[in-house]
Amino acid sequence: YQQKKLAFLPLAAFTLFCTVLLIEWHSDIPPSPLPPHSMACLECITMLSLLPEVFILYNIRKLASTHYYLAGSISCLAAFAVGALTLRLCEPTDSIIHLLQWHYLPMAAVAVIGLLAGKLCLKW
Numbered sequence: 001y002q003q004k005k006l007a008f009l010p011l012a013a014f015t016l017f018c019t020v021l022l023i024e025w026h027s028d029i030p031p032s033p034l035p036p037h038s039m040a041c042l043e044c045i046t047m048l049s050l051l052p053e054v055f056i057l058y059n060i061r062k063l064a065s066t067h068y069y070l071a072g073s074i075s076c077l078a079a080f081a082v083g084a085l086t087l088r089l090c091e092p093t094d095s096i097i098h099l100l101q102w103h104y105l106p107m108a109a110v111a112v113i114g115l116l117a118g119k120l121c122l123k124w
Contacts, residue, residue: 021104024096032095041087041102049083057121065122072118073111080110 056075065071084103093099 021096021100025100028096031097032093034095034098035091035093038098038102041091041098042106045080045083045087045103045106047083048086049079052082053079057117061122065118068118068122069115070118071122072116073114076110076114076117077107080107 053076056079057072060071060075084107088099088103
């Protein structure tokens with residue numbers, strides 16, 4: 001049988017993540033200086049996530065996904081998260097504004113792109 005309550009478990013982790021970001025944003029007084037690079041972060045994350053995205057979409061395509069929009073969106077978010085985590089671990093910036101603007105906010109656009117990629121690649 002399906003456990004519907006388990007489907008909302010990632011929402012608790014997302015809420016905790018947003019709470020930590022909000023606390024970090026409010027405690028950043030005076031604000032940390034923005035790094036000289038900004039768009040370079042988004043470019044690096046995108047380049048780091050291309051190979052995992054191709055791998056994930058190729059493997060998901062073999063499965064019979066009934067919700068191909070959501071599967072495409074989640075696959076793009078997972079690949080972008082790999083790139084963002086890789087860059088976050090090697091980038092020495094503490095500016096929460098930079099992280100929100102150039103690391104986390106583009107994930108919303110990636111989710112929309114994933115919806116379209118799922119429709120094109122995973123429909124069977």
